[in-house]
Amino acid sequence: MDKLIEEMERYAREYDIPIMQKEGLVFFQKLIVENHIKTILEIGSAIGYSAIQLARLDPDMHIVTIERDDERYAKAVENIERSGLTDQIELIHGDALEIDIDGNFDCIFIDAAKAQYIRFFEKYETLLKEDGIIVSDNLSFHGYVEHPERKMSRSLRGLVRKIKNYIVYLENHEKYDTLFINEGDGLAISRKKKTNMVE
Numbered sequence: 201m202d203k204l205i206e207e208m209e210r211y212a213r214e215y216d217i218p219i220m221q222k223e224g225l226v227f228f229q230k231l232i233v234e235n236h237i238k239t240i241l242e243i244g245s246a247i248g249y250s251a252i253q254l255a256r257l258d259p260d261m262h263i264v265t266i267e268r269d270d271e272r273y274a275k276a277v278e279n280i281e282r283s284g285l286t287d288q289i290e291l292i293h294g295d296a297l298e299i300d301i302d303g304n305f306d307c308i309f310i311d312a313a314k315a316q317y318i319r320f321f322e323k324y325e326t327l328l329k330e331d332g333i334i335v336s337d338n339l340s341f342h343g344y345v346e347h348p349e350r351k352m353s354r355s356l357r358g359l360v361r362k363i364k365n366y367i368v369y370l371e372n373h374e375k376y377d378t379l380f381i382n383e384g385d386g387l388a389i390s391r392k393k394k395t396n397m398v399e
């Protein structure tokens with residue numbers, strides 16, 4: 201397993217695949233254990249790295265993960281097979297905004313196209329269990345979000361603006377409370393607000 205993990209990390213470096221950073225991953229793994237999370241829906245599998253790193257935490261963990269890119273999907277199939285975790289990880293090839301998924305998850309992990317985070321959130325929060333959490337990755341986007349003075353191409357600036365919009369969206373969400381965590385590339389953890397039924 202360690203050899204496979206190392207190989208995936210090397211492959212990601214070589215082909216510029218934005219897999220989760222170590223500190224972010226360690227934080228996320230701890231969060232999952234502490235919150236007794238057993239089912240995860242991941243949007244954006246890339247080569248299967250985070251799915252494998254989360255599934256290996258617990259033989260009872262079940263992960264459904266979606267990837268739209270053909271090459272990355274093929275690599276993820278290969279890596280998941282090599283990991284021996286095929287019973288725990290269901291990999292779906294498709295665009296998360298176009299396909300429909302069934303189920304009820306303890307955790308929804310949003311880690312796909314940064315410009316579409318609000319759309320992923322709105323589409324998939326309906327599949328979250330009442331006391332589940334939505335985790336969003338890369339809200340710092342390599343530090344660009346906190347450092348708008350840095351030189352950026354027009355498209356990067358547009359992306360950073362979209363990430364900021366998402367942060368504001370989470371901050372003002374009427375149904376969710378969000379905690380922003382400065383680990384890895386910036387994570388957000390959103391939980392449903394408890395509605396007070398007694399007037």
Ligand code: SAH
Pocket residue numbers: 217218219220243244245246247248249250251266267268269272294295296297311312313
């Ligand atoms: N979670 C992975 C990294 C994901 S990188 C890890 O940490 O190991 C983001 C991935 O999301 C890319 O591979 C990209 O192809 C995929 N992606 C982007 N938009 C998507 C969409 N709408 N549906 C499915 N996958 C998407």
Ligand code: MG
Pocket residue numbers: 218219220311337338
């Ligand atoms: Mg990420």
